[in-house]
Amino acid sequence: MRVGLTPDRLFLAGRRRGFHRTADRSEMMMVEAAKDPGDWQPAVEALPSAIALSELHRPEVTVVLSNHFVRYALLPANDALKRDDEWLALARHRLAAVHGAAAGNWAVRVSAAKGGGERIVSAADAALIDAVRTRVAECGAKLASAQPNLMTTFNALRKDIGEQSCWLVIKETGRLTLALIEKGTWRAVRSRRMDDGWRTPLREILERECAVLALDQPYTRSVLVLNGDFAVNGREALHVPDWTGEDEFEAGAPDAAMAHAAR
Incomplete structure (x- = not known):
């Protein structure tokens, strides 16, 4: 279960x-x-x-x-790091630089990268x-x-995303988590507190994030929105608006729940 x-x-x-x-x-x-x-x-x-x-x-x-309970970071590709413990040490160093001494009390995971790309770091108390x-x-x-939650959701939708580039947007009550997937690999992760009016500034948020990342091509047209708190019973229960069209953001979509299907 x-x-x-x-x-x-x-x-x-x-x-x-x-x-x-x-x-x-x-x-x-x-x-x-x-x-x-x-x-x-x-x-x-x-x-x-x-x-x-x-x-x-x-x-x-x-x-x-x-995602309220988890901090995320990205580690760039590094051919000098060969072992998992080396990546873990780098992840802990990066978290400590951003969050200070509190990061010393966190459990940290580093996910393997596709094709030697950026690795995503997840940390929880x-x-x-x-x-x-x-x-x-x-x-x-x-x-x-x-x-x-971010990793579970991404894994459930990996086949849908494939090699495309898009923002993965996960809305929980009081929190919005944004992950930029570029050709199937991680490019950026942001998580912030948001009120119930998050849909109104979403386009502006994504445009600003694209500007900060200095992207050659801003990714605001292909956006995947998951509305609600976690997906029950796997991929079929995720609310996924059509994210291949014209820059539209679905409002008032039905809530989903959050425990993904068993593996």
């Missing part, structure tokens, strides 16, 4: 084992959110109750972390990962993995 962990709610998608792995059920569970959206403790404390709703015996649980592991174990379940 998968659990999407956000500041004010948990999303669940359970699946039966077997040849045909169709969705068993999906649930949403509200929690009393902390004043700071980056405070993960209320959501984590609710994990045992959320897992119990699945009625699965000793399930394997994949937890998808809201190590205490968050430890707490998730503890709460999952408390109810007799096994933590299969903890994954950042």
